[in-house]
Amino acid sequence: MDANKLAELRRIGYAVRPSCGLCKHGQFPSDEWGTCAVRVYQHEKHSESTRNLSVHRNGSCADLFELDATRNLGAFAEFLVTDAPVAEQQTRRT
Secondary structure (H helix, E strand, O other): HHHHHHHHHHOOOOOOOOOOOEOOEEEEEOOOOOEEEEEEEOOOOOOOOOEEEEEEOOOOOOOOOOOOOOOHHHHHHEEOOOOOHHHHHHHHOO
């Protein structure tokens, strides 16, 4: 990464927050929307079957995030916020 870019990211306090898009449980066949491999719900609208929960790649849950090592953050890995539970991080954003 360009040294000046890295310095600017650090200066502004840039952060990569845990999200479904980085979690090993997120499954995203399209760009934005997918499902969680762990979270399920009883779908009653059409079939009353159990389904995996639909999620947006930028969303997150409070207790399940596990970084998927195959989703390489490269030089941005240093900006991944991992020091607080996701719910606490969400509170800080509001």
